[in-house]
Amino acid sequence: MRVLAVFLTLLAALPAQADWLRLRGTHTELLTDAGEKEGRRALSRLEQIRAILPAAGDDGGRELRVVLFDSEKEFREYARSESTSGLYQSGLERDYIVTYAGGELPRVVTHEFVHFLLNQTPAPLPRWFEEGTAELYSNAQINGKRVRIGKEIEPHMNLLLARPWLTATQLAAERPAVSADQEQAESMFYAESWALMHMLNLSPNYRDHLPQFVTLLAQGTDASEAFRGAFGRDFEKALAELPSYLRRIRSVQLGTPPPAPFLAAKSELLSDVDAMLLRGDVALRRGLAEQARTFFEQAAREHPESAAAEAGLGMLALTQNRPGDARRYLERAMQLDAKDATILFEYALLERDAGAGTERVRELLEKVVALNPNFGEAQLLLGVRATDDRRYDAAVTYLRDAARLLPRQSYVWHALAYAQQKLGHYPEALEAAQRAVRTASTDEQEHMAEALRDALRDQVLGKAAR
Numbered sequence: 382m383r384v385l386a387v388f389l390t391l392l393a394a395l396p397a398q399a400d401w402l403r404l405r406g407t408h409t410e411l412l413t414d415a416g417e418k419e420g421r422r423a424l425s426r427l428e429q430i431r432a433i434l435p436a437a438g439d440d441g442g443r444e445l446r447v448v449l450f451d452s453e454k455e456f457r458e459y460a461r462s463e464s465t466s467g468l469y470q471s472g473l474e475r476d477y478i479v480t481y482a483g484g485e486l487p488r489v490v491t492h493e494f495v496h497f498l499l500n501q502t503p504a505p506l507p508r509w510f511e512e513g514t515a516e517l518y519s520n521a522q523i524n525g526k527r528v529r530i531g532k533e534i535e536p537h538m539n540l541l542l543a544r545p546w547l548t549a550t551q552l553a554a555e556r557p558a559v560s561a562d563q564e565q566a567e568s569m570f571y572a573e574s575w576a577l578m579h580m581l582n583l584s585p586n587y588r589d590h591l592p593q594f595v596t597l598l599a600q601g602t603d604a605s606e607a608f609r610g611a612f613g614r615d616f617e618k619a620l621a622e623l624p625s626y627l628r629r630i631r632s633v634q635l636g637t638p639p640p641a642p643f644l645a646a647k648s649e650l651l652s653d654v655d656a657m658l659l660r661g662d663v664a665l666r667r668g669l670a671e672q673a674r675t676f677f678e679q680a681a682r683e684h685p686e687s688a689a690a691e692a693g694l695g696m697l698a699l700t701q702n703r704p705g706d707a708r709r710y711l712e713r714a715m716q717l718d719a720k721d722a723t724i725l726f727e728y729a730l731l732e733r734d735a736g737a738g739t740e741r742v743r744e745l746l747e748k749v750v751a752l753n754p755n756f757g758e759a760q761l762l763l764g765v766r767a768t769d770d771r772r773y774d775a776a777v778t779y780l781r782d783a784a785r786l787l788p789r790q791s792y793v794w795h796a797l798a799y800a801q802q803k804l805g806h807y808p809e810a811l812e813a814a815q816r817a818v819r820t821a822s823t824d825e826q827e828h829m830a831e832a833l834r835d836a837l838r839d840q841v842l843g844k845a846a847r
């Protein structure tokens with residue numbers, strides 16, 4: 382009795398939990414405890430940005446989950462850096478944006494959303510391009526009459542006026558290499574990237590050549606060469622022109638008609654257990670194993686029938702290299718819910734690693750893509766499996782889907798090129814191999830892709846000569 386009394390006292394001391402809501406947009410779900418109004422505002426903003434961003438076009442159907450915390454304090458439990466106000470992270474079945482409500486929300490969520498959209502484009506873009514574009518669109522002004530971009534971002538401008546700039550070499554690097562204050566250098570990196578993308582997008586001297594720059598990058602041209610080719614001057618020269626451009630900086634009205642506000646359908650109320658699992662999911666993505674465990678265990682204890690709780694514990698076990706536990710949890714999760722693509726996918730990998738027959742693994746993966754055709758990694762594995770079985774037509778079908786969903790992964794393009802080569806489709810194979818070279822992120826990937834590309838060039842040329 383005494384224990385119960387203590388427990389009830391503790392419960393009374395807890396602050397009332399706000400409801401979590403789910404709103405749905407295009408390939409996007411937004412989950413929030415910040416209230417319906419704030420959720421709708423953020424979702425409408427994303428849909429409008431999708432409509433005005435020229436690079437966006439088709440997002441390949443990849444799913445996005447936006448988690449919008451009401452409390453900055455709670456958000457900080459998942460963010461490592463003090464200065465971060467939003468996070469973008471790519472995942473297996475979907476990508477994630479995590480942020481919190483408040484005055485800066487439209488700008489922050491737009492910045493992260495631009496990363497999501499750019500991540501669906503095949504061209505590997507320099508970091509200054511990505512961060513600069515994300516900043517440029519972050520404060521886009523969209524109302525019923527017009528769309529304007531390029532309004533001055535004061536903190537960036539103040540920094541640019543007050544501090545020494547990064548050199549062209551530092552800006553072109555993935556991370557600005559500086560001896561002194563790294564945080565200061567990062568802030569300058571954002572400010573300078575914003576200013577540069579402002580000029581490249583909006584200055585009459587540059588804007589018409591920007592599409593060509595992107596095309597050259599997509600063709601695999603080295604960034605500094607592509608810059609010179611598109612804009613007719615070196616990167617260093619453009620940077621040197623930036624200070625005088627900034628003196629007359631203006632926002633610009635875009636020719637695109639203003640997109641209508643997005644009206645999401647009625648929100649759904651998340652159950653308590655789903656809200657708990659959502660936090661566990663975010664913690665897991667952020668590599669915070671202990672927090673994730675707390676949420677998943679509590680959910681499993683209070684709701685033994687929850688497949689997602691068991692699945693969460695299974696995923697956690699996977700990240701901690703405990704395959705036996707993972708299998709137990711995932712099997713239980715599948716008994717409770719046989720229709721979750723991620724659970725099935727992870728289980729298929731466990732089966733594969735445990736030496737299950739290829740038929741068994743294929744069967745599981747086919748169920749995954751039947752449940753979610755936009756599950757890129759599953760399409761890839763099915764394509765590789767079909768290649769191993771010499772079913773090249775089937776392989777190409779799977780791998781085309783995989784390449785659409787994972788356009789920046791060199792190994793996907795490599796697998797596609799190989800299957801097309803086996804079918805004797807040399808020109809298509811050569812194109813895919815070239816993309817594998819462009820998207821390579823390691824030396825090994827690059828060497829493998831180059832070898833395949835060279836072999837295909839010989840085959841294409843050989844065929845033409847015959």
Ligand SMILES: [Zn+2]
Nearest residue numbers: 492496512515
């Ligand atoms: Zn960013």
